[in-house]
Amino acid sequence: MAGTVSQGQGRDFSEAAVDAFARLRVSNPLTLFDSQHQYNLGPLFWNSATAGGGSVTHLPDESGGRLRVGTASGDQAIHQSKEYFRYQPGKSQKVLLTGKFGEGKANVRQRVGYFDANNGIYFQVSGTTVSVVRRSKATGAVVNEVVNQSSWNQDRLDGTGPSRLTLDYTKSQIFFLDMEWLGVGQVRMGFVIDGAPVYCHHFHHANIIETVYMTTPNLPVRYEIENTAASTSQTDLLEVCASVASEGGFERIRGVTHTANNGTTKVSVSTRRALVSMRPKLTFNSIVNRGLVLPQSYDILVVGSVAIFYEIVLNGSLGGTPSWASAGGNSLMEMDVAGTTVTGGETLDSGYIASSNQQRVGVVAEDILRDIPLGLNIDGDTADILSIVATSMGAGVDVVGAMSAFYHDSLDIDDPHQRMVASFRLIAKMPTIAAMAYPASVVVLRVRMNSNWAIRR
Numbered sequence: 059m060a061g062t063v064s065q066g067q068g069r070d071f072s073e074a075a076v077d078a079f080a081r082l083r084v085s086n087p088l089t090l091f092d093s094q095h096q097y098n099l100g101p102l103f104w105n106s107a108t109a110g111g112g113s114v115t116h117l118p119d120e121s122g123g124r125l126r127v128g129t130a131s132g133d134q135a136i137h138q139s140k141e142y143f144r145y146q147p148g149k150s151q152k153v154l155l156t157g158k159f160g161e162g163k164a165n166v167r168q169r170v171g172y173f174d175a176n177n178g179i180y181f182q183v184s185g186t187t188v189s190v191v192r193r194s195k196a197t198g199a200v201v202n203e204v205v206n207q208s209s210w211n212q213d214r215l216d217g218t219g220p221s222r223l224t225l226d227y228t229k230s231q232i233f234f235l236d237m238e239w240l241g242v243g244q245v246r247m248g249f250v251i252d253g254a255p256v257y258c259h260h261f262h263h264a265n266i267i268e269t270v271y272m273t274t275p276n277l278p279v280r281y282e283i284e285n286t287a288a289s290t291s292q293t294d295l296l297e298v299c300a301s302v303a304s305e306g307g308f309e310r311i312r313g314v315t316h317t318a319n320n321g322t323t324k325v326s327v328s329t330r331r332a333l334v335s336m337r338p339k340l341t342f343n344s345i346v347n348r349g350l351v352l353p354q355s356y357d358i359l360v361v362g363s364v365a366i367f368y369e370i371v372l373n374g375s376l377g378g379t380p381s382w383a384s385a386g387g388n389s390l391m392e393m394d395v396a397g398t399t400v401t402g403g404e405t406l407d408s409g410y411i412a413s414s415n416q417q418r419v420g421v422v423a424e425d426i427l428r429d430i431p432l433g434l435n436i437d438g439d440t441a442d443i444l445s446i447v448a449t450s451m452g453a454g455v456d457v458v459g460a461m462s463a464f465y466h467d468s469l470d471i472d473d474p475h476q477r478m479v480a481s482f483r484l485i486a487k488m489p490t491i492a493a494m495a496y497p498a499s500v501v502v503l504r505v506r507m508n509s510n511w512a513i514r515r
Contacts (some may be wrong), residue, residue, distance in 0.1 A: 077150035077236060077305045087152060087303035090143050091279070094299055096121045099137070102372075102404065107436045109134040112283070122157075123297040125283045127166070129290065138174070138280040140433045140442075142348040143302045145239050145275035150305040152236040154250075155279060156298040159227045162186035165287040168295050170233055172302075173280055174348075174436075176200055177272040179245050179261075180280070181233050188227050190247045190259045194272045203261075210259040215249070221256045225249065230296070236305070241270035276348065315354055316385040318393030319460030324361055325395075326456055327448045332376055332397045333358070333459035335445040336385065338432050339392050346438040349390045349465050352431050353444055356461040363413045364455035369447040372430070374403030376445070390465045400447045406430070413455070432463070 076082055093100055099116045106114040111128030112135035127133035145151050153172045160168060164185050171180025176195040182188070188207040193200060205211075213219035225231075232250035237243065242264045248257040263271045279302060283295040318336040325333050339347050358368055378398030385391040432442040446459040 077152070087305045089301060089303050091139065091141060091302040092300070093139070093279075094121060095123055095297070099123050102430055103140055105136075105138050105140055105436045107134075107136040107138075110285075117296075120296070121298065123281075125281055125295040125297065126292060127283050127285050127289075128292050129285070129288055131165070131285055131287045134282075134284040135295070136280065136282045136436060137297055138282075138436050139278040139300070141431050142174075142276045142278050142350065142433070144350050146304060147240060148306075150236050150238060151275065152303045152305055153234065153279060154299075154301045154303075155233045155281075156230065156300075157233070157281060158230040158296040158298075159183045160283070160293040160295050161228060163289055163291070163293065165285055165289045166293045167284050167286055168293075169280070169282040170295075170297075171280065172235060172237075172277050174278055177274055178277050178280075179235050179237065179247065181247070183227055184286075188225065192245065192261050192271065194270075196270050196273050205259055207258075212246075212248070212257045212259055215256065215258055221251075223251055223256060225251075225258075230298070237275065239275040242267060243271075245271075274348075276350075314388070315462050315464045316389040316391055317460055317462040318385055318391065318395075319357075320395055320458040322458075323395070324456035324458055325448075326454050327366060328450045328454040330400060330447060330449040332374075332400050333395070333446045333448055333457055334461065335376060335380070335394045335397055335443055336391050336432075336461060336463060337382070337394075337441040337443045338390055338434060339384070340434065340438065340441060342390055347390055347434060348438075350431055351390055351433065351463050351465045354462040354464045356446055356459065358411060358446060358448070358457065358459045360411050360413060360455060360457055362455035362457075364453055365413050365451040366411050366455060366457060367449045367451060368409055368411060369405045369449075370407040371400055371403040371405055371445045371447050373443055374400040374445055374447070376400060376443070391463055397445070400445055403443075403445075410451075 093103065095116060099106070099114065108114060110130050110133035112133045113126045114135050114137050115124045115126065117124050123137055125135035125137060127135060155170055157170055160166070162183050162185055167182065167184045169180045169182045172178055173180045173193055176193070178193045180191050180193070182191050182204070189204045190210070192203045207214055207216070213221050215221065215223055215225035217224040234250060234255060235245060235247045237245040244263065245261040246257050247259050248255055261271070279300045281295060281297045283293060318334050320334055338349065338351050341347055342349070356370060360366055376394070376397030377400070378396060380394045380397040382392045382394050385393050432444060434441050444461065446461060448457050
């Protein structure tokens with residue numbers, strides 16, 4: 059029955075009361091990400107991409123963003139979170155997004171959801187047809203499984219479903235989805251209407267498909283609008299808020315740390331210049347690098363008798379001839395010590411170090427940068443750069459610097475140890491999978507209460 063989940067032993071709960079693993083929700087989700095656009099579009103946390111006459115504009119009075127396309131074929135606007143949110147096996151991932159689709163018209167396609175160019179789950183209006191979509195590159199090519207509103211398997215929201223509600227996609231909506239991964243778990247999608255979640259469609263995979271339903275569950279939130287051919291007038295997609303939560307908490311991410319440093323080579327500093335910089339590699343094992351990379355610490359040593367002013371700069375433009383080298387064979391990072399001048403960028407921390415071999419150590423991940431991970435842009439061809447920058451307070455002085463970054467492990471499928479660790483973790487999930495499968499393997503007699511039955515006291 060739509061809207062009801064059987065738990066076995068005669069217990070049935072409203073679908074909204076359980077997570078994607080059919081466990082009773084107990085109000086302890088941990089927010090991994092939330093976004094509000096009161097003052098700007100969050101350029102430190104979001105990437106924008108446009109083509110043709112497409113644009114992404116902040117709307118301060120609405121605390122939102124407007125993605126607009128004109129009438130030309132190929133006009134496009136995308137607003138996507140920089141971070142790809144880590145999924146933890148055995149925990150439901152819940153995504154909430156608010157916004158408003160523009161007027162439906164021929165050759166205009168609008169999307170809102172948890173997805174990128176290769177994988178994901180999203181809501182779509184193409185022309186005037188409303189759909190939910192599962193995107194997957196599990197077979198090596200991107201395949202979009204589009205389910206139109208008329209085929210939704212929980213509530214078509216056309217006035218005839220269990221809720222008796224009718225969806226008006228031209229009005230502001232709260233979109234939501236929750237998912238279990240395990241490679242073949244379920245995905246549930248719906249809308250919050252009148253303060254209550256209404257599930258419209260489930261994607262089921264276990265005992266149905268022959269491989270995983272997506273390449274990865276680690277994905278960004280994204281708003282997108284595009285003209286697939288010439289349209290009759292401009293169209294706007296409104297973006298408001300987004301939230302990603304792990305239901306059941308979020309364990310500390312297991313991972314490794316690598317460092318970038320000057321070694322024993324001192325850098326002569328007079329005017330403002332970089333000591334050392336690091337950035338995510340564009341690819342790792344020939345796969346686009348969407349790993350979560352968190353700056354961990356930095357260390358600066360003045361080797362001389364002149365004080366310096368130091369800065370930690372995000373996405374400054376490096377002068378000279380930067381030469382990027384891997385921070386290690388199993389590292390997601392690469393480093394540069396050849397860049398010289400630094401212009402632009404965001405200064406995230408700064409301070410002064412006195413002369414006479416004084417040192418400054420900053421723990422970045424716990425305060426300054428814990429919410430600003432380093433990553434790639436939407437197309438995966440440009441990486442965030444973090445630099446230690448120094449300026450002499452007088453004559454030239456020798457300085458050295460180092461910084462480290464933390465990221466998740468089990469990166470290299472060719473590494474026997476990492477394969478073994480990943481295998482242990484997968485085997486550890488078997489009791490959970492078995493516990494979920496058992497109720498479906500037995501016939502349980504459910505006796506429902508009838509209000510006409512007498513009650514013996």
